[in-house]
Amino acid sequence: MKKTLMILFLIALLSLLPFFVGKYILYMTIHILLLSLFALGFNLLFGYTGLLSFGQAGFYGVGAYACAKILLVVPSLLLGILGGVAVAGLVSLLLGLLSIRHTRIYFSMLTLCFGMMIFSLAWKWRDMTGGDDGLVGIPRAPLEIPGLFRINMAAMESYYYVVLVFSILAIFIFYRLVNSPLGLTLQGIRDSETRAACVGISVRNYRLISFTIAGLYAGLAGALLPPLENTVTPPVAHWSHSAEPVLATLLGGIYTFAGPIVGSFLFYIIKDIIVRFTEYWLICLGIIVLVLVLGFRGGVVSIFSQKGDR
Amino acid sequence: METLAFQGLVGLSLAMYLWLLAAGLTIVFGVLGILNFAHGSLFMLGAYFAFTFYGLWGVNFWFAILLSLLSVGIVGYLMERLFLRHIYHLDHAYQLLLTFGFILIFDDAVKMVWGGVAKIPAMPTFFEGTFSVLGRLFPIYNVFIIGAGFLVALVLWLLFEKTWWGRMVRASASDREMASAIGVNIPTLFTGVFVFGAMLAALGGALGTPVRVVAPGIGAAMIIQAFIITVIGGLGNLKGAFVGAVIVGVLSAYSILLFPVFELFLIFVIMAVVLMVKPQGLFGR
Secondary structure, three states, X not given: OHHHHHHHHHHHHHHHHHHHOOHHHHHHHHHHHHHHHHHHHHHHHHHHOOOOOOOHHHHHHHHHHHHHHHHHHOOOHHHHHHHHHHHHHHHHHHHHHHHOOOOHHHHHHHHHHHHHHHHHHHHHOHHHHOHHHOEEOOOOOOEEEOOOEEEOOOOHHHHHHHHHHHHHHHHHHHHHHHOXXXXXXXXXXXXXXXXXXXXXXXXXXXXXXXXXXXXXXXXXXXXXXXXXXXXXXXXXXXXXXXXXXXXXXXXXXXXXXXXXXXXXXXHHHHHHHHHHHOOOHHHHHHHHHHHHHHHOOOHHHHHHXXXXXX | OHHHHHHHHHHHHHHHHHHHHHHHHHHHHHHHOOOOOOXXXXXXXXXXXXXXXXXXXXXXXXXXXXXXXXHHHHHHHHHHHHOHHHHOOOOHHHHHHHHHHXXXXXXXXXXXXXXXXXXXXXXXXXXXXXXXXXXEEEEHHHHHHHHHHHHHHHHHHHHXXXXXXXXXXXXXXXXXXXXXXXXXXXXXXXXXXXXXXXHHHHHHHHHHOOOXXXXXXXXXXHHHHHHHHHHHHOOOOHHHHHHHHHHHXXXXXXXXXXXXXXXXXXXXXXXXXXXXXXOOOOOOO
């Protein structure tokens, strides 16, 4: 009950945010929401399934580029976002089939490899992706269903609500997913692959499902980016971008549902605070990573929920 | 035809930097079981130290390289003693994450100390000039690099196959507990191996200083190539790392010439195919 109230309060706060704050905080909040979606998907793979992927930025990139490509041809926001998610889902299904042949370090290497393949296409395939210039002039197209409604998106506030609705929906679906038999099965596989296989669980199929969902969430986060920024550039697909959901998840907590969301919030807050004092904020982030790995592997959420380190 | 042969030579000199980098990475993985994400950053530190001693302070070139190796060796020593030591028992994911944290720290630290601008010191005079190979001009320095790479390969082979220390290292790589039971001091050996790997990376970085760009971020760029090489050759396999480095170096040199658009893509395809078909690497058992 207390939890439900908290969540309702949070949703109300986020919904009313444009009335209180300026464009900058709104812009930051959109980025926090995008990273939350990105990190949630990553954590399904890492925290719930036990597979550390270093290639999630590849799927983020696919979502972003696909959405941008669609918007450059058809100015329909809904089509762009859903199209981006669909393409990212398809790509992650295909690459998932290949990646889940391995676990542990080989899985990390293989996903790193696939992610960098996507990056190298974005970077070099000039005709398709605009090369290192990226795609520019992507319109923040109106949200419309022909014959039903049409909402102009020119104002940042309007687009904020689109991102918010997509995020709440996606987070709600994610919550249902991990608390369903699917979520429990994935954790079972993480804890003991052999045991899971012995009770008749198809370990490969479940890993593939997990991989694809993670790709869908990365793709959604990616697809929501181009209408905000009006451009897409190759670094969104680079492996160092894959590290962002990893860091956010580590910050917030790996084995908790809310960990990646809290972590994404902290990630941007830390960044925003530290860059006010020094341009060298990455060194601080690096030190935080060391401290977290050595001392607080449960992340911030577990410190407060007192579940402790597992 | 001559262009192809010449380009092969260019690729070979590129391969030698990659080899020095990958050698340390694969040795550390083979013995300590840790895939050091920050290994490329040690390469970068080696380059920066060499740049400082040789390019800024005007220390003799060879002595500058030696000092750079020692400095990075100290960094490696501290890294292993203070941090890595505590995570050997953890899941590999945490090991990757911890070493990833070091990438962030080293990259920013380098910017703090040396600034964000790329640096290229002057070439030592005795390496200036070019050779005429197949009717083209080939820098003497590249010949020196190729020689140095092969020399290091020979020294490593002698060290691991013919010396007592090499035998202890190989024993602990194949069975840590058994090696410990017959009297190998595992913690000390691990520190030694890590420092050794760090110095190899630093050697690659330091040797590249006169001809390659010294800039923040070169470590993070190099580490991915080192991963590709060690995966192709088999994680923990030294011979594989050498062959992998030659494959990647020569192949990049050719594909820059033949199909520049898909050069990077192609190398990742090879890595993916090796990982899927033979994850233990071309030379793995």
